[in-house]
Every structure is written in structure tokens, then in C-alpha cells.
Amino acid sequence: MKYIFPMLLLAMLFTQCRDDVPTLNPDGSMKAVIDGSSWQADVLEAAYVDGELTLSGSTLDERAIVMGATIGDLKPLTVAFLPGSPDGLTYTSVGGARTYVSNTAGGDGFLRITAVDTAREWISGRFEARCYRLQEGGGVEITEGVFTKVPYTDSLPPIFSSGVRAVIDGATWTSDSVATALGDGQIRVQSLGENGRQIRFRIPENADHGTYDLDPTGAFSAIFITMQSDTLSAESGTISIDLLNEDRRRLEGTFNFEATGSQQVVSLADGRFEINY
Known part of the structure; x- marks a missing residue:
């Protein structure tokens, strides 16, 4: 934020x-x-x-x-x-x-x-x-x-050695913090960045490498939270899993989707995540 x-x-x-x-x-x-x-x-x-x-x-x-x-x-x-x-x-x-x-x-x-x-x-x-x-x-x-x-630590990892980023309506956005949780067979990711905007997504913890359609009620879902705290869902779009290593607890991939809701449509393109969970 x-x-x-x-x-x-x-x-x-x-x-x-x-x-x-x-x-x-x-x-x-x-x-x-x-x-x-x-x-x-x-x-x-x-x-x-x-x-x-x-x-x-x-x-x-x-x-x-x-x-x-x-x-x-x-x-x-x-x-x-x-x-x-x-x-x-x-x-x-x-x-x-x-x-x-x-x-x-x-x-x-x-x-x-x-x-x-x-x-x-x-x-x-x-x-x-x-x-x-x-x-x-x-x-x-x-x-x-x-x-x-x-x-506390007095040193931080290099920028985007891990994290979430995307181009939101044409402007680059990078997460300031990321929280992850593992439970009920899902990996849940919550990333927080500039002006309180958030990107969150859920995927199955046993997902194979590949590209999957995003669906608000499906196994792969994503939401975007605006600076006004409106929650917009990914009604369409995709998420790709490039790496899911259970031993290293490492998850990497890409995403693209349009988030809709509250009479708003926000485009998230060139999304990338590299996170530990």
C-alpha cells in the first residue's frame, strides 16, 4: 500500500x-x-x-x-x-x-x-x-x-526475487508484501501494493504445469481489490503454472485477466508471480 x-x-x-x-x-x-x-x-x-x-x-x-x-x-x-x-x-x-x-x-x-x-x-x-x-x-x-x-532485518532481497507484479490498466504494479496460506487443498496468495490495491488468487496445491481458465467459483480463481476497496472478480482470463515444487514450497507462473464488479472493469496483463508458500 x-x-x-x-x-x-x-x-x-x-x-x-x-x-x-x-x-x-x-x-x-x-x-x-x-x-x-x-x-x-x-x-x-x-x-x-x-x-x-x-x-x-x-x-x-x-x-x-x-x-x-x-x-x-x-x-x-x-x-x-x-x-x-x-x-x-x-x-x-x-x-x-x-x-x-x-x-x-x-x-x-x-x-x-x-x-x-x-x-x-x-x-x-x-x-x-x-x-x-x-x-x-x-x-x-x-x-x-x-x-x-x-x-527485524536490515536487508531485503533484490526487487522481484519473489513477489507479484502486473500491468494494471496500462501501469506497472509491484507488490509490497505477500501473504500465503495452505489449506483445504488450496494455495491462497494475497499480494498488497501501491494505494492499497491487491491481487489475490487461489490454485489447487497439486496443480500440474499448464494454463488454466479463471472462474470465480472454480478451482482456479482470482480477484483484484481497488484503492477504494472494491472487490472485482476475474470472470475470464487465465493463470499459468510454470513451477509448483512441494519440497521447496515454491510457486511461479503468469496470469492475465479482466476483473469486473461494482460497474467497473480493470485489465490485468503481463502478470507474474514468484513466491514461497
Whole structure:
């Protein structure tokens, strides 16, 4: 998300959710209260690169909190989340169905770094936010957010060593973050990029190499989520599987489709994915 993720984080931050790997960072933790209900991350990821911090936590049911801010030096400080700010928090609901952002009208919040250990490379702090979808009056309130000793990386893989990209209505789009989940015989991929736009798709975990038609109710499906959080389905188009290696947990391929819905039609061409799951 352009609003949420600093622009220099064009390399991928991976949030990989699998039943056999409940957490990437067993020594760190992130928890919060979301609309009055307790939430705790199963998977954590953080990166601090060139003065920009991205911090994310997600659960196995795909509820995710992602924060991004330009902070300069990594030290105890507080960053305000304000409408229109390049810094902010995004929340994705169960199954990745809805995305809410703090930096739209009515939204606010903060990220407070309370402790940093640069030798061991971990950070701790607090956060809160009120997030909204652009086309809805309702929202999500996140309170009592705490992250403790979350390990961070100070280097990222080369751009598109992994990730998702496409040409959307003639303009190149590259994912800022990718979340994957394996369950019920399917690989589910959720990629998030500039201005909150998302590309998501599902394929069978035992799919053979080849090209397949996309169908909203079929085994191979895809959706595109606009910057206004409208969900558009791939009513036609194809997805090609070039590599699906269960031992390496590696998935690569291409896609092309038109996404329709809410009286909109969006063209996604020259799509490419190279991801771990």
C-alpha cells in the first residue's frame, strides 16, 4: 500500500502462513484488541531499511496488521497516523476479505517504539489505530496494541526475487508484501501494493504445469481489490503454472485477466508471480 508502506520497500516482506509453521519468530510477539476482541499474531515480519520501518503480524485465518513509517534513526519515538499521511496502519479481516486503513478520513492512531536492541536486532513498542474502508461509514478500532522483541532485518532481497507484479490498466504494479496460506487443498496468495490495491488468487496445491481458465467459483480463481476497496472478480482470463515444487514450497507462473464488479472493469496483463508458500 503506498499509504502504508514506505516507497523504498519495493522488495518483498513475506508473511507466510502454513499449518505446519505456526510462527516465524517464536521469540517475538504482537497482540492487540480489535473491536473488543483479543488478537495475537501467529506470524511476524519486520524490516528497517534506509530509515523506513515496516512491521506486520498475521494470524492463520489471514487477519493481518501491517504498519509502515519513515522514522530516520531506529530509536524510541512515536509516529502519528493521520489522514493523508504516508505513515499508517492497515488491517485485513478474516480470510483477507476486507482491508481497512488508518490514513483516510476519520482515521488516526500511532506507532510507538519503546525499546530497540540493534545488536540483537529486535524492537518493542505499542500501537493503536482507527481504520476505515473508503466507501464505508464503519470501520475497525484497534487498541492495546503491543509488540515485544520482534526481530527485524536490515536487508531485503533484490526487487522481484519473489513477489507479484502486473500491468494494471496500462501501469506497472509491484507488490509490497505477500501473504500465503495452505489449506483445504488450496494455495491462497494475497499480494498488497501501491494505494492499497491487491491481487489475490487461489490454485489447487497439486496443480500440474499448464494454463488454466479463471472462474470465480472454480478451482482456479482470482480477484483484484481497488484503492477504494472494491472487490472485482476475474470472470475470464487465465493463470499459468510454470513451477509448483512441494519440497521447496515454491510457486511461479503468469496470469492475465479482466476483473469486473461494482460497474467497473480493470485489465490485468503481463502478470507474474514468484513466491514461497
